[in-house]
Amino acid sequence: MQYLLFHGLLPRSDRERKFQQLLSLFLELLMKTGGNVPEALRWLSYFDKRHGLTDITYTMGDFLRDLRERGYLSENANSGSVPVPSVKVQAEIRKRSLEEIFTSLRSGPLGDHPMPRSGQGDDLSFETRPYEFGDKLENLHLTETLSNAYLHHGIDSFNLSSEDLSIIQTEEKTQIATFVLIDASHSMVLYGEDRITPAKKVALALAELIRQRYPRDKLFIGAFGDFAWQVELEKVPFLQAGPYHTNTREAIDMAIAILSRTRAANKQIFLITDGKPTCIRENGRFYRNSFGLDPKIVNKTLEMADRARRERIVITTFMIARDSYLQQFVQRFTEINRGRAYYVHPQKIGTFIFQDFIRNRRKELR
Numbered sequence: 001m002q003y004l005l006f007h008g009l010l011p012r013s014d015r016e017r018k019f020q021q022l023l024s025l026f027l028e029l030l031m032k033t034g035g036n037v038p039e040a041l042r043w044l045s046y047f048d049k050r051h052g053l054t055d056i057t058y059t060m061g062d063f064l065r066d067l068r069e070r071g072y073l074s075e076n077a078n079s080g081s082v083p084v085p086s087v088k089v090q091a092e093i094r095k096r097s098l099e100e101i102f103t104s105l106r107s108g109p110l111g112d113h114p115m116p117r118s119g120q121g122d123d124l125s126f127e128t129r130p131y132e133f134g135d136k137l138e139n140l141h142l143t144e145t146l147s148n149a150y151l152h153h154g155i156d157s158f159n160l161s162s163e164d165l166s167i168i169q170t171e172e173k174t175q176i177a178t179f180v181l182i183d184a185s186h187s188m189v190l191y192g193e194d195r196i197t198p199a200k201k202v203a204l205a206l207a208e209l210i211r212q213r214y215p216r217d218k219l220f221i222g223a224f225g226d227f228a229w230q231v232e233l234e235k236v237p238f239l240q241a242g243p244y245h246t247n248t249r250e251a252i253d254m255a256i257a258i259l260s261r262t263r264a265a266n267k268q269i270f271l272i273t274d275g276k277p278t279c280i281r282e283n284g285r286f287y288r289n290s291f292g293l294d295p296k297i298v299n300k301t302l303e304m305a306d307r308a309r310r311e312r313i314v315i316t317t318f319m320i321a322r323d324s325y326l327q328q329f330v331q332r333f334t335e336i337n338r339g340r341a342y343y344v345h346p347q348k349i350g351t352f353i354f355q356d357f358i359r360n361r362r363k364e365l366r
Contacts, residue, residue: 018058035238097205101350131165177218177264179255183273184223188241224251245279252304305337315339
């Protein structure tokens with residue numbers, strides 16, 4: 001008996017599932033290769049051969065064609081026919097970074113930036129207080145109000161007085177300017193551990209969160225190695241660690257200068273690093289000590305922590321290393337700034353930063 005095997009296109013749902021699986025991996029590879037599309041595709045083909053990501057019903061050629069047709073790749077006039085990531089890729093990476101981090105958060109629904117006092121704000125805090133003249137009746141807590149009426153007047157006959165009214169408190173909103181500083185020194189990719197990609201995802205996810213939920217907020221992103229520089233949002237996914245030392249002082253100096261020009265009520269710096277400061281720059285000349293904790297470098301860096309405190313800028317340090325000497329420096333740095341410090345695994349940075357950003361420790365950054 002003879003059999004004929006016919007091959008056709010995958011059903012649309014299966015084809016879309018295959019595309020989305022490959023797209024997730026492709027976007028991750030783009031971040032690791034600095035936006036080099038050919039290199040990312042080579043790695044994707046390698047993983048395909050090793051793990052069978054595609055088959056005859058949906059090939060790598062089909063995936064590449066879908067990438068082009070859906071607008072994920074564009075042509076760069078300066079690179080000839082070599083494809084480059086499109087604006088759609090950057091937006092997709094930000095969206096997926098936000099989704100990835102929020103799946104690991106155990107906090108409840110998002111709120112805006114709460115302040116320690118209650119007032120005529122917009123967000124309901126679900127804490128209650130007695131009614132005061134001028135309160136909005138739409139914020140009346142009906143269940144607690146009725147309960148008060150029965151407790152005060154009995155259940156035989158219903159009676160309601162102003163003393164029974166209970167109001168759901170609202171929280172005032174505050175505008176926040178945040179500067180995320182990403183360590184781009186060599187140690188961020190040393191010993192085969194990729195620490196810079198999780199840091200980039202945090203910055204991208206914060207940008208997407210602010211765009212969606214907090215449009216009045218300001219977000220700035222910077223990187224630092226031997227020197228510090230501000231990074232445009234569209235270039236963050238493709239930021240690469242280089243053969244740099246760690247000039248923490250210049251990074252904070254840059255962030256303070258930019259934050260000081262904003263009119264935001266509260267200002268904060270998120271410092272993501274895995275190393276002690278090993279470099280400063282004075283009068284255009286670098287002073288380096290690769291062993292770290294050089295007294296001159298340390299003291300100059302601590303001066304920046306004190307300056308930020310005087311400028312009322314809180315620095316939260318996310319240290320992805322646990323060297324005992326390094327922890328001593330971070331502790332001193334944090335005490336001077338009156339900020340906060342966390343020692344976290346690179347893959348957990350997002351959870352800690354978002355909890356800190358959203359909840360803001362329920363107090364003003366003062």
